[in-house]
Amino acid sequence: xxxxxxxxxxxxxxDGLARSxxxxxxxxxxESVAAYRFDYTxxxxxxxxxxxxxxxSPADVQATVRWAGEHDVAVVPRGAGSGLSGGSNAVDGCIVxxxxxxxxxxxxxxxxxxVVEAGALxxxxxxxxxxxxxxxxxxxxxxxxxxxxxxxxTNAGGLCCVKYGVTTDYVLGLDVVLADGTxxxxxxxxxxxxxxxxxxxxxxxxxxxxxxxxxxTLRLVPAQSPPATLVATFDTVEDAARVVVAVGNTxxxxxxxxxxxxxxxxxxxxxxxxxxxxxxxxxxxxxxxPGAARGEEIAAMERLCREGGARECFTTTDAAEGEMxxxxxxxxxxxxxxxxxxxxxDVGVPVPRLPDLLTGxxxxxxxxxxxxxxxxxxxxxNTHPVIVYPAGxxxxxxxxxxxxxxxxxxxxxxxxxxxxxxxIGRLKRDALPEQLGPDVMALTHRIKQALDPQGILNPGAGF
Amino acid sequence: xxxxxxxxxxxxxxDGLARSxxxxxxxxxxESVAAYRFDYTxxxxxxxxxxxxxxxSPADVQATVRWAGEHDVAVVPRGAGSGLSGGSNAVDGCIVxxxxxxxxxxxxxxxxxxVVEAGALxxxxxxxxxxxxxxxxxxxxxxxxxxxxxxxxTNAGGLCCVKYGVTTDYVLGLDVVLADGTxxxxxxxxxxxxxxxxxxxxxxxxxxxxxxxxxxTLRLVPAQSPPATLVATFDTVEDAARVVVAVGNTxxxxxxxxxxxxxxxxxxxxxxxxxxxxxxxxxxxxxxxPGAARGEEIAAMERLCREGGARECFTTTDAAEGEMxxxxxxxxxxxxxxxxxxxxxDVGVPVPRLPDLLTGxxxxxxxxxxxxxxxxxxxxxNTHPVIVYPAGxxxxxxxxxxxxxxxxxxxxxxxxxxxxxxxIGRLKRDALPEQLGPDVMALTHRIKQALDPQGILNPGAGF
Numbered sequence: 020x021x022x023x024x025x026x027x028x029x030x031x032x033x034d035g036l037a038r039s040x041x042x043x044x045x046x047x048x049x050e051s052v053a054a055y056r057f058d059y060t061x062x063x064x065x066x067x068x069x070x071x072x073x074x075x076s077p078a079d080v081q082a083t084v085r086w087a088g089e090h091d092v093a094v095v096p097r098g099a100g101s102g103l104s105g106g107s108n109a110v111d112g113c114i115v116x117x118x119x120x121x122x123x124x125x126x127x128x129x130x131x132x133x134v135v136e137a138g139a140l141x142x143x144x145x146x147x148x149x150x151x152x153x154x155x156x157x158x159x160x161x162x163x164x165x166x167x168x169x170x171x172x173t174n175a176g177g178l179c180c181v182k183y184g185v186t187t188d189y190v191l192g193l194d195v196v197l198a199d200g201t202x203x204x205x206x207x208x209x210x211x212x213x214x215x216x217x218x219x220x221x222x223x224x225x226x227x228x229x230x231x232x233x234x235x236t237l238r239l240v241p242a243q244s245p246p247a248t249l250v251a252t253f254d255t256v257e258d259a260a261r262v263v264v265a266v267g268n269t270x271x272x273x274x275x276x277x278x279x280x281x282x283x284x285x286x287x288x289x290x291x292x293x294x295x296x297x298x299x300x301x302x303x304x305x306x307x308x309p310g311a312a313r314g315e316e317i318a319a320m321e322r323l324c325r326e327g328g329a330r331e332c333f334t335t336t337d338a339a340e341g342e343m344x345x346x347x348x349x350x351x352x353x354x355x356x357x358x359x360x361x362x363x364x365d366v367g368v369p370v371p372r373l374p375d376l377l378t379g380x381x382x383x384x385x386x387x388x389x390x391x392x393x394x395x396x397x398x399x400x401n402t403h404p405v406i407v408y409p410a411g412x413x414x415x416x417x418x419x420x421x422x423x424x425x426x427x428x429x430x431x432x433x434x435x436x437x438x439x440x441x442x443i444g445r446l447k448r449d450a451l452p453e454q455l456g457p458d459v460m461a462l463t464h465r466i467k468q469a470l471d472p473q474g475i476l477n478p479g480a481g482f
Numbered sequence: 483x484x485x486x487x488x489x490x491x492x493x494x495x496x497d498g499l500a501r502s503x504x505x506x507x508x509x510x511x512x513e514s515v516a517a518y519r520f521d522y523t524x525x526x527x528x529x530x531x532x533x534x535x536x537x538x539s540p541a542d543v544q545a546t547v548r549w550a551g552e553h554d555v556a557v558v559p560r561g562a563g564s565g566l567s568g569g570s571n572a573v574d575g576c577i578v579x580x581x582x583x584x585x586x587x588x589x590x591x592x593x594x595x596x597v598v599e600a601g602a603l604x605x606x607x608x609x610x611x612x613x614x615x616x617x618x619x620x621x622x623x624x625x626x627x628x629x630x631x632x633x634x635x636t637n638a639g640g641l642c643c644v645k646y647g648v649t650t651d652y653v654l655g656l657d658v659v660l661a662d663g664t665x666x667x668x669x670x671x672x673x674x675x676x677x678x679x680x681x682x683x684x685x686x687x688x689x690x691x692x693x694x695x696x697x698x699t700l701r702l703v704p705a706q707s708p709p710a711t712l713v714a715t716f717d718t719v720e721d722a723a724r725v726v727v728a729v730g731n732t733x734x735x736x737x738x739x740x741x742x743x744x745x746x747x748x749x750x751x752x753x754x755x756x757x758x759x760x761x762x763x764x765x766x767x768x769x770x771x772p773g774a775a776r777g778e779e780i781a782a783m784e785r786l787c788r789e790g791g792a793r794e795c796f797t798t799t800d801a802a803e804g805e806m807x808x809x810x811x812x813x814x815x816x817x818x819x820x821x822x823x824x825x826x827x828d829v830g831v832p833v834p835r836l837p838d839l840l841t842g843x844x845x846x847x848x849x850x851x852x853x854x855x856x857x858x859x860x861x862x863x864n865t866h867p868v869i870v871y872p873a874g875x876x877x878x879x880x881x882x883x884x885x886x887x888x889x890x891x892x893x894x895x896x897x898x899x900x901x902x903x904x905x906i907g908r909l910k911r912d913a914l915p916e917q918l919g920p921d922v923m924a925l926t927h928r929i930k931q932a933l934d935p936q937g938i939l940n941p942g943a944g945f
Contacts, residue, residue: 129727129834152731174676185674187683188651203921208832210862211648211902213637213687214910215918215945216926220650220683224676241732264592268615269704271772309734312775369671371592399673439674447677455678458666462933463679469932470925482678 032090033070036114039082041075055097055115056108062362062420063105063445068095071115077194077202077233083116084231084475085200093478096227098138098166103363104444106172106226106480118168121233126151130208132191133237137168141175144237153239156183159440160349171232174224176440181398182273182307183240185440187223192236195222198229198471208236221466226442226481229470246273246305247317248341251324251332252298257374259300262327263397264370266304269323270316274305274345275398279377282351282392282405289354292347298330302397303348305341351394352405358390360410362423367401368435379429380404387418391426401439428453445480455482495553496533499577502545504538518560518578519571525825525883526568526908531558534578540657540665540696546579547694548663550938558940559690561601561629566826567907569635569689569943581631584696589614593671595654596700600631604638607700616702619646622903623812634695637687639903644861645736645770646703648903650686655699658685661692661934671699684929689905689944692933709736709768710780711804714787714795715761720837722763725790726860727833729767729783737768737808738861742840745814745855745868752817755810761793765860766811768804814857815868821853823873825886830864831898842892843867850881854889864902891916906944914945 030047037045046052047070056065069092072083087094093113100107100119109115121136124143128151133144141162144155158177159165165175171193176185192206206212206219222230253259259277266272278286278301283294294301302324306316317334324332335341355361368376377393384391395402406422408415427437427450437443437450452460463482467474493510500508509515510533519528532555535546550557556576563570563582572578584599587606591614596607604625607618621640622628628638634656639648655669669675669682685693716722722740729735741749741764746757757764765787769779780797787795798804818824831839840856847854858865869885871878890900890913900906900913915923926945930937 128731130832131730132832174680176674176676180674184647184651185676187680188647197925201921203925204919205922207897207899209830209897209899209902210833211639211643211830211859211864212899213639213648213903213905214899214901215906215914215922216692216929217637217650217683217687218922218925218929220680220686221929223683224680229679241730241734264594267594267704268591271704308773309771309775310778312772315773367672367674369593369595370673396674401674434670434672436670436672436675436677438677439672440676442676443678451678456667458664459668459678459681462660462666462681465932466679466681466684466929469928 036083036086039086040072040079044073044075044079046071046073055117058100058102058105058107060103060105060108060444060446063108065108066111066113068109068113068115071117073117073120075120077196080116080196080231080233081200081202083114084196084198087114087475088199088473091473091475093475095477096231098169098172099140099164101161101165102169102173102444103441104438104446106442106444108445110479116231118166118233126153127208128153131239132208133239135167135235135237137166137232137234139167141165141167141170148239149242152242154242155189155237155239157186157189167235168232171223171235172226173440173442176396176401178274178276178396181275181396182271187220189238190219190223190235191238193219193222193232194234195230195232198473198476206236210238226444227477228467228481229476244307244309244313245338246307246341247313247334247336248344249304249317249320249324249332249334250344251302251329252295253300253302253329255299256377258328259302260371260373262302262324265323265327266320267370267398270319271308272304272320272398273307274303276303276348277301277395277397278348278351279393281390282355282394285358285392286347286350286354289350289357294347295331303344348394355392355405355407359407362406362419364404364406364423364426365438365441366404366426366430366435367439368430368433370397370400372433372435373397373400375433376402376430380426383422383425383429387422389415389419389422391422424450443481448479448482451482499546499549502549503535503542507536507538507542509534509536518580521563521565521568521570523566523568523571523907523909526571528571529574529576531572531578532575534580536580536583538583540659543579543659543694543696544663544665546577547659547661550577551662551936554936555938556941557938559694561632561635562603562627564624564628565632565636565907566904567901567909569905569907571908573942579694581629581696589616590671591616594702595671596702598630598698598700600629600695600697602630604628604630604633611702612705615705617705618652618700618702620649620652630698631695634686634698635689636903636905639859639864641737641739641859644738644859645734650683652701653682653686653698654701656682656685656695657697658693658695661936661939669699673701689907690940691930691944692939707770707772707776708801709770709804710776710797710799711807712767712780712783712787712795712797713807714765714792715758716763716765716792718762719840721791722765723834723836725765725787728786728790730833730861733779733782734771735767735783735861736770737766739766739811740764740858740860741811741814742856744853745818745857748817748821748855749810749813752813752820757810758794766807811857818855818868818870822870825869825882827867827869827886827889828901828904829867829889829893829898830902831893831896833860833863835896835898836860836863838896839865839893843889846885846888846892850885852878852882852885854885887913908943911942911945
């Protein structure tokens with residue numbers, strides 16, 4: 020972790036910035052600033068910011084970026100601070116540029132779009148859309164506390180991606196403040212638009228390194244039908260993965276989650292829900308097909324589970340009963356956190372390689388003497404191995420960090436990715452070249468150089 | 483149109499290129515070369531290429547681009563030559579780089595992906611996927627003759643986009659030859675991957691201006707259920723558009739097409755199908771919801787049509803009968819082409835602005851004394867006004883060109899786009915700055931400069 024500088028910075032340099040901002044937008048008191056050092060990723064380390072700007076308008080964002088360019092100061096954009104890769108962790112001497120006050124959400128039912136300021140929470144968009152019978156699908160587990168700006172920055176996913184896709188699939192337009200302070204309007208309320216380069220898509224997932232997103236135009240869809248739910252247990256992860264492939268080839272599951280034996284047992288240890296501790300894997304699937312079709316679809320999934328050797332299989336078309344089973348999945352990370360300090364992975368592999376990934380993770384777990392329970396968005400091969408080690412044990416922490424690194428290498432070797440939905444941030448930056456290779460890294464840096472030649476936007480994050 | 487140069491070019495410069503290519507890949511005979519001057523867009527003009535390379539491997543693509551860089555020669559990438567914006571039309575002295583021989587299609591049912599070389603036709607991917615019970619959704623009307631490389635270059639759409647999205651939503655990975663000849667591998671068989679910048683998405687829709695795509699990894703989905711079909715007529719386009727909005731807010735139509743009165747009459751003039759010549763607009767919709775739900779969904783659409791004042795409404799759950807109605811829509815462009823020379827637009831607007839767009843087009847039609855029937859992918863606001871004028875009438879052609887330009891300006895003024903799925907190519911390049919504005923044009927040029935500093939890749943196309 021970066022050490023805190025002992026010299027008090029000269030804050031008079033900030034006078035010009037303060038004058039160009041909405042009164043009160045600039046925070047310089049050490050206690051106030053300290054609250055903006057970290058997102059949810061202590062492991063990635065954080066420096067000490069020079070100051071924090073809580074932008075009250077896009078003009079404040081522009082003024083901050085312009086001032087930063089003039090003074091060659093780094094800008095770390097920040098949404099709700101719920102990032103899991105340290106993408107919003109401060110660097111020494113930076114301005115943390117918080118978008119938390121930009122919270123506007125406007126729903127236009129006629130165009131089926133939401134125009135949303137970057138600081139608005141995902142849940143606020145869902146709620147506003149629901150008032151018009153509409154739905155914003157992307158559903159990271161943190162949807163109640165994460166911002167749309169952060170979702171755009173990381174191309175956030177969630178549980179329903181297996182049928183409905185990820186954030187980028189719903190972003191029709193972006194307002195972005197570029198490194199020179201220019202505010203550009205990209206895309207708009209048009210579902211199909213192939214005029215010019217796909218700049219909207221380039222900014223999605225760029226983790227604040229190419230520009231600061233101030234507003235997004237999001238595509239909405241009709242409200243989701245109440246789902247039918249299936250829970251099935253299998254002797255092995257191999258059996259479960261084969262069923263995931265079979266379901267994916269014939270049906271459109273709206274959820275397809277997997278918990279391995281260690282994560283099932285972690286949940287049971289935390290609060291007994293009557294789950295099968297002996298099962299090698301548990302699948303949790305849903306169908307939100309309209310009307311009678313959801314019953315048919317969940318029955319078809321059940322047939323595939325039974326043909327695939329399920330130990331047990333239970334289905335329900337009662338949405339409330341189904342939610343009780345989903346609760347086991349939602350409880351998993353909390354249950355695992357009770358076991359010690361954790362490091363949360365986000366690796367993905369092609370779905371058929373899930374057994375190889377989990378076998379390899381078990382081996383890494385044994386070798387480094389750390390528990391690594393795994394929960395997975397199995398339908399799209401995105402997994403969250405959670406490396407657990409005793410808090411305060413420096414040796415164990417070192418072994419955990421080694422395991423964290425080896426799990427990423429394992430995923431890369433299986434044709435996978437080191438991040439499916441959390442982003443690279445500052446936590447996984449060292450591992451990225453192994454995945455992308457030197458040519459793609461060079462291409463990445465050329466684009467960065469073209470858009471931010473001074474390198475002031477979120478340095479050290481993303482790539 | 484660019485005039486053909488009278489001076490024979492010095493072809494000895496090509497000897498080095500010929501030696502670096504697969505034998506027979508280089509064409510220099512004027513008759514052979516002439517066949518590669520135009521795609522389907524005569525209006526955009528075309529120069530005379532120096533030569534044509536019919537690449538037999540990615541290495542041929544690399545060799546061509548490297549040679550072009552060394553000799554400062556333009557490279558115009560070309561798929562199947564079915565483009566509708568002149569994106570593959572040659573420029574004087576260029577190398578036309580044809581990908582038509584790269585035709586490999588490999589389906590991996592376990593990962594539900596297709597690995598496809600750029601020259602493979604869209605229909606070949608659909609057929610190969612179907613053998614495994616899988617489906618590649620993007621369905622441009624030209625799907626039987628257009629290549630995947632061209633689909634990627636233009637971010638092609640089609641009729642099912644209203645539910646299933648466009649090409650970019652299905653591209654998981656790309657092999658791209660950059661301007662310096664480097665072959666990069668972007669993405670892969672991973673459904674979710676947010677590691678590094680969204681480079682795959684940047685290349686989709688870039689019309690060969692940033693690199694030459696040699697291979698794509700495409701996401702497949704389970705085979706589509708047989709659709710139920712609805713045909714409804716309305717007194718006015720306003721009535722029809724209101725129903726399109728109402729359906730979109732509550733149901734997931736897998737097709738939502740509109741024909742205006744002029745296009746209905748053009749079809750009837752060509753071959754009587756018993757369509758209602760008096761109707762102001764005709765809607766054609768489908769539901770492919772699974773099992774019993776498609777009947778329920780089409781019935782719900784029928785209710786919305788009747789509540790919305792439909793003159794007539796007919797539905798069928800018989801897929802073959804439904805296809806007869808879809809045939810009327812598919813026949814429209816052919817029927818319109820019988821009326822004279824045409825210029826095909828591709829403008830899009832937010833769905834609720836469709837009536838304003840069609841009213842404005844009618845006014846432009848009257849003012850310039852050209853017919854402009856309109857067919858539309860109404861569900862996502864993407865329309866194809868077809869400007870018809872007497873072939874060989876220079877004055878009429880001039881009026882048509884003026885109308886073409888004014889329709890684009892009209893769409894921009896309604897918050898729309900000048901191209902929803904065909905691309906900018908060379909045909910609409912002059913209109914792009916009006917849509918994007920100077921700041922976004924400057925951003926676009928910075929990315930181009932970073933990736934192709936010499937400007938050898940498809941100069942004059944895309945932006």
